[in-house]
Amino acid sequence: MRRSRADGATADQVVREALRGPPGLGAVRLITVDGPSGAGKSTFADLVLARARAAGVDARLVRTDDFATWEQPVQWWPRLNTGVLEPLSRGVPGRYRRVEWPDGVPVDGAVVEVAVPEVLVLEGVSSGRRSIADRIGVAVWMRGPDPATRLERAVARDGGEAARAELVRWQEFERDWFESDRASERAHFSLHSGE
Numbered sequence: 001m002r003r004s005r006a007d008g009a010t011a012d013q014v015v016r017e018a019l020r021g022p023p024g025l026g027a028v029r030l031i032t033v034d035g036p037s038g039a040g041k042s043t044f045a046d047l048v049l050a051r052a053r054a055a056g057v058d059a060r061l062v063r064t065d066d067f068a069t070w071e072q073p074v075q076w077w078p079r080l081n082t083g084v085l086e087p088l089s090r091g092v093p094g095r096y097r098r099v100e101w102p103d104g105v106p107v108d109g110a111v112v113e114v115a116v117p118e119v120l121v122l123e124g125v126s127s128g129r130r131s132i133a134d135r136i137g138v139a140v141w142m143r144g145p146d147p148a149t150r151l152e153r154a155v156a157r158d159g160g161e162a163a164r165a166e167l168v169r170w171q172e173f174e175r176d177w178f179e180s181d182r183a184s185e186r187a188h189f190s191l192h193s194g195e
Contacts, residue, residue, distance in 0.1 A: 006044040006142065006191040011051040014189060017138050018119055019057065024135035026089040031121045031138045034128035034183045036174050037167070038153035039144025040193035045123035048140075052119055060117040064124025066098040069106040070166050073173050074126040084114050085132070091116055104159045125174055128183040141187035147171060 004010045018029045033045040045061060052059035062084055067076040084094035093115050100109030114120075128139045144150050154167045178184065 001187055001190050003190045003192075006040055006047070006193045008047060008051065010189065010191060011044065011047040012055075014048055014138050014140060015052045015055060015057065015119070017188065021137045024132075024137055025085055025120065026091050026116075028088045028117060029119045029137045030132075030135055031119060031140065032128040032132075032136050033121065033123040033140045033142060034126065034187070035140075035142030036144055036147075036150055036178070037125060037170060038150030038157075039142035040191075041123050041125075041142045043193065044140065044142060044191065045121050049121050052121075057119055058117045059119040059121060060114055061121045061123060062094075062112075062114060064122070064127050066096065066112065068125070069099060070170070073170060074129075074177060077126070077129070077131070084120075085135075088114065088116055088120060089135075101159070104162060126177065126181070126183075128187065130181050130183070130186070133186055136186075138189070139183070139187045140189045140191060141184045143184075143190055143192045145193075 014031060018031050021029065023029045031048060033041045035041050049059050049061045067080055079096060083096035087094045093113060095111060095113055098109040098112050099106050128136060151167060151171060155161065155164050158167060
């Protein structure tokens with residue numbers, strides 16, 4: 001495992017390593033960006049996507065936040081698997097209905113089409129889960145800052161003070177999830193945003 005900063009040079013390295021390795025979803029190479037809420041996963045995944053595209057790589061990004069709700073923080077996985085991962089592994093575009101949060105309440109949102117890319121970046125809590133470890137080309141773990149700082153980031157990002165109690169509960173859930181699943185131990189890169 002390489003420990004580094006979540007910067008452009010590291011994003012370039014992640015893309016290069018993914019392209020050097022064998023594809024894990026049919027012809028698609030899979031990069032996962034996992035870690036606790038508020039650790040910088042979305043920012044780094046956006047950077048990986050931008051760097052891949054700048055290098056001429058056909059890349060797509062899917063976020064686990066498009067599936068998760070307070071009541072189902074990780075149990076939605078079958079929808080992601082049957083809607084995106086399995087179709088892509090057969091060379092067929094994926095499709096799913098995104099969860100949206102008007103007024104802080106999860107509802108069915110827009111349908112998202114996922115064309116078959118050369119590289120799929122899967123970002124979010126539980127993206128690097130054990131059940132797909134053999135399909136991941138490059139697994140990134142975002143360490144992030146301390147839990148209190150991550151909580152404040154999440155509160156600012158996800159609905160303000162009205163969401164604080166749910167976000168505290170979410171942090172407790174994800175701590176237990178990561179202790180059980182051990183995604184950080186399987187990661188190829190362990191990164192810190194440096195903020």
